[in-house]
Amino acid sequence: MFSLRILAKSDIGKTRDMNQDSFYAAKEDDEIKLFILADGMGGYKGGEIASSVAVYSAQNYICNNFQETPKERADILKLITDSMEYANLMVYERSKENEELKDMGTTLEVCLIYNNKVFIGHVGDSRVYRIRKNIMRKLTTDHSYVQKLIKDGEITKEEADTHPKKNMLVKAIGCNSLVEPDVMCKGFLKDDILLMCSDGLTNMLKDDQIYKILLDNSENPVAALINSANREGRNR
DSSP: OOOOOOOOOOOOTTTOSSOOEEEEEOOTTOSSEEEEEEEEESSTTHHHHHHHHHHHHHHHHHHHHTTTSOOSHHHHHHHHHHHHHHHHHHHHHHHTTOGGGTTOEEOEEEEEEETTEEEEEEESSOEEEEEETTEEEEOSOOOBHHHHHHHTTSSOHHHHTTOTTTTOBSSOBTSSSOOOOEEEEEEOOTTOEEEEEOHHHHTTSOHHHHHHHHHHTSSSHHHHHHHHHHHHHHTO
16 A cells, blocks of 8 residues: 555634534554544534534444454445444434434545545535546535436536525435445545545535645645635635
8 A cells, every 4th residue: 555645624714603524534654544524514513513423433433343344345335334324323313312403414424545445435515536647526426405406407517506505415414313325436546636525615616626726736735725715705
């Protein structure tokens, strides 16, 4: 396995008074190359709690079961699925403990890099991109109302950007006792770039802007993306 350069940061942005994103990023010398992102939703502190519970639960599940899991494609994908189903149940059960946390939920992205492959689990409208040979490709499909409208041919991608219900999810972690995540396995080669991000970035910047910022700021791309998103947020 080639060495990885890992960069991770969360920012509250310019419109919220609370950051409801949570993440886990393995260190470069960790044996398990695991990366998790969640963007919470809910009332006061609900989204913050949902995202942190989801990340913590998925991370613990995978780290506690990785060694015993056969290293075949189907087995690792099942590990990802099981970790997200477990995280879903933990958030769902937590939401029933306190009336103020009722209806809280979160997106959840899980990426596990192993043997030149990335195993991905996805629920919600946070995203995973892969950049390879100057091409940036979105690997996940948003579980959102506007994405369904696009799929059904009722609106265009451009219209989705300004749709009044663009932030409405059709699938999230913690909203029901059961959830069915999307899981996939993709190649991950030397010099590939993997980008995990919440809609705090993609609501502010289009894909071509994100790609250009990454290329133009190889020294500190995360700071450049956050600064650009915040500038865009101030202008709206």
